[in-house]
Amino acid sequence: MVLWGKFKDLEKTKSFPKTVVESLPFIRGSTIIVAYANYYPHFKRHSNGSISGFYADVLKAAQTYLGVHFEYIPSVDGHWGSLLENGSYNGMVGMVERREVDMALPEISYTYDRSSISDYPFALNKERQQILVQNTFTQNSLDLWTYMDPYSWWFWYTTLAMMTLATTLAHLFQWVEKQGPGSEWMQDLIYVMIGIGITTMPKCTSSRIFFFWCALLGYVFVASYTSVLSASLIVKRFQVPYADLSDLANQDMDFSFLIRDGSAAHTFYRKAQAGTIANKLWKRSKLFKSVNEGIQEVMNSRDIVMQAAVGDFQYLEEYPCEVYAMPWNAMTDLAGLILQKNSPYTQTFKELFLLLEQSGQLDHLRIKWKLSVIKRVEECDKDDRSLGFSKCVTAFLVVPLGVVLALVMVVIEKITMLYRTTKSLNARQQSKWP
Template identity: 25%
Template structure:
């Protein structure tokens, strides 16, 4: 019988005599036959059946006959979280614990009186009972006036455990009936879903393909949590080589998300983003790190070498040079012609427009002429023309060397606006980014949701990116690792990260929905984050991966994909010899000259034939 319900509510505990509970009210002093009873449970509501009239209660007092009667309870009261059940039949509560998952108070303290041991075990095995930390039951023994108290074990073991005995109006042991079952899981084996996701998770495999060990920042964080909470992490992969998984049309999930939704694993880790659309089927822990999300695009191939002849000058500079070349011939002709008409002794060749043009054209190529001007005015003009062309040719030849040796990169897409205007597909693994893109305030970023496409494996997207048909969306750390380890050959990357990124995401562990582990795991992750161990784990895993590959081992897919580009041949002193690829432009000019000369020759031949 509950003693003084008003005091019990305010003091967040109640004192009772199990024998008297079904017979009479206990006096407010909380003593039975001169003996002080034990504080058992905090409480706010009591769910009673026909014996409710024996109890005095100003708070919730609900008569339970069917499962629907349990819906009348205001679960998770702000006053306290205790529930006392005096039921003739346990079926309504068992059915409720298997059906209503969102209203159950998983952090409450449940006291069941006059249940059988089988019913106690059945409650702890329901969907809600498996995730409830505190369930205590009083089972009447064959001895008169004796009650056996059992509690659920949660992660400590299956079923229930006998913890105390009520005899002669008192407990025979002074024990905490609601111990902390989460700070020390006593070596319980928890199933952890994960998969290889470099550079966060690495695998080492035996020659037969079996997994020898796992390491990486996510694995080390999980091991640290397991050590501090004293449980054994049993790692396993999602079925059918699926990774995080997505929601199917029938409403179910596959991959890691499906395992957590079906309660097949306890924890999921693999660079997992905290996202709202997954929160309906699982609980995220407190984040232990964060990462930027970026776009991975193809590194555009360098411009052809023959175009290097035009690279030293900007297009406006070339137009200015062309204008100077066109104006120099007539200007030279005009000065020489005026000098000749004024009685000067200027050479006759410069008094011809075609010869003056040819003369000025040769000066632009620093070509010396046998005929020199005689008049002072013409000599001054030629002197400045020589100064102009010398500076021009020296600047061109000096800059040309650099462009012949180093390839000029083309203009590249760097912003979200440019990506939107390009119309390229935005490829990603799964659909985790789609909602974030569609909800963005940036109209260009929001427009990318129309070309977003999720894939089961990121490897399926890389050929599209290399062909220039798509960009890949992922976290910055992973993309940097991919570029340096998969798509770089002899120092030349075939992919690059665009300068403008998408958003920052928090990285956390995933737990089953309403998992009792969350409070303790959050606390431990806070310690790990504050200590700086996350960064230490990440750098240490990169060093391990580098050392492992230096020993001649391979970790599945660390090699380059698709081969590299043509490389430069460098001699011992570091000088790059000029090859046909560097100098192809001059041969193209020669061929163009041959073609043009042939056309002019044919034209002259036709003219001469007509004249004859």
């Protein structure tokens, strides 16, 4: 194998740790039984019996240089392993505890409870877990209030109040004009108040200043409204609903917190002390068996929150527009493979993995299988930056509504005019009778 060629040279030059070299005659030719769960890209066993993923490459290295063979058995119940009420474990951790297998993988979180029944030879990765929620931005959603977004509601309330005030002043001005002689002082007062100095200032300086100010203010409003509206229509925005795990636990709303059944997180939340953040979330918890099942629940309800490992984010590639990952870690664990408690293989694998780490080969594999990249599905791969009907539906509704109202007004005017004409003709005809 070319990938591990450099380790052959290390073995020839006695660069392997002494413990590994001394243990080679003992373990060479041994068959190590491995409990596994498919968790790509960490590990996957295909239908033809071949394996792939980060842990597969690590085991291939061990097979080559330690001369061991591996036999794979799937997890008895599909779980990684959580602590049960009777003190035993289910899943792959339980299989190791009962000594049904020698080893279990992949990405088994190293916890204090598990350390009492298994050996941790070496932490191969950091397992980050984040919170997944339904993406409240949906590409095809209809929002009739989109055109109100550029300004706050207080701005619209103020604008409506100013329009009402201006209309009232206009009616007041017309009423004053109709008062006839003796009301000139009232007319002059209103002229000065609204800045139209027709009688008091023939040059209309105040009128020009007033209308110039109104035009400038209107231009600023229109420009700002247009720019903000364009941004709100074209650029996708997402408001992060929870600042951290504490903020999530203290929410007043009713929601379900999804935790993977049989995981280390399952045990952590279940054993949390009363009153703690973890205990508050446990009271809202709901278990899911497969990541795909959990994501489907998150997609279907805004009241579902899910904790998932970053390694599970591969499933989100199928739903880039429907699910959002919080930009903070809910939990970070050291993870790797585990062996039976006091296993004769523990020290050998520990020093072999340490050698792979120091030589940079584990980092090479993390990059190869993209384990060092924190994948967050924040951008919608299907995001269309063009303005579709769904985003401009308000404009399409306002125009026909205006046309309909205009037609209604025309009909009313015609009916009113016809009624007045008929009434006038009837009055004339009646006046002609002797």
